[in-house]
């Protein structure tokens with residue numbers, strides 16, 4: 001019995017400890033990969049190396065003193081700089097505990113696909129958000145709440161009618177309903193994405209802070225792109241889009 005206890009204390013607890021830490025780091029890296037946070041972390045790493053060199057290697061007292069003061073305030077600085085990433089981590093933990101996002105019925109998926117095809121072939125701009133595990137109520141409230149059944153006709157009348165008040169912005173879809181239209185999404189600040197306009201930037205921006213699948217139809221080219229978890233995938237075919245919507249984006253992570 002004591003032997004088992006010893007093995008547990010020595011190996012199993014430590015292995016569990018390392019596994020949990022590795023998992024936490026892995027999730028954090030997944031969330032911040034490709035975002036501004038990666039550059040900020042590199043900057044912080046640079047200041048850390050500078051501190052060690054100034055303090056312990058070349059003994060530059062004044063510089064070491066200032067850098068030490070910086071590290072005292074680091075917790076507050078991190079909380080401010082990484083506020084959106086910290087929010088993401090907790091939102092995703094909460095979403096994972098709560099369960100998986102609602103899947104849209106086949107007939108409605110087909111309605112969305114047909115609408116996207118028509119928007120694409122007629123070069124009509126469109127922005128369609130499919131909500132996943134993380135709730136989008138705060139974004140829905142920036143537009144007009146509809147709670148209408150999904151239909152190809154409704155999607156087309158929203159985006160195709162340029163004089164209609166709801167054609168600007170995004171529609172949000174959740175669980176067989178178009179919950180809202182004319183919604184404003186957060187713009188991405190990703191500096192690597194230079195070629196896209198604001199519609200694509202808004203899609204990418206929402207994908208950086210939520211796990212939604214965001215479909216963009218370009219008004220300029222008619223191309224269909226999908227933003228999901230920090231990435232914008234261009235020229236997505238109808239068959240691929242079907243898989244993506246049916247699996248709430250899981251298909252992209254395989």
Ligand SMILES: Nc1ncnc2c1ncn2[C@@H]1O[C@H](COP(=O)(O)OP(=O)(O)OP(=O)(O)O)[C@@H](O)[C@H]1O
Nearest residue numbers: 125168169170184185197198199200202218219220
């Ligand atoms: N923050 C936002 N949230 C939701 N929709 C937005 C946002 N910003 C812009 N849009 C939508 O994008 C439209 C402007 O698209 P713009 O031409 O700038 O983008 P684009 O990415 O180049 O797209 P396109 O290829 O269709 O021209 C706006 O009319 C509006 O409908």
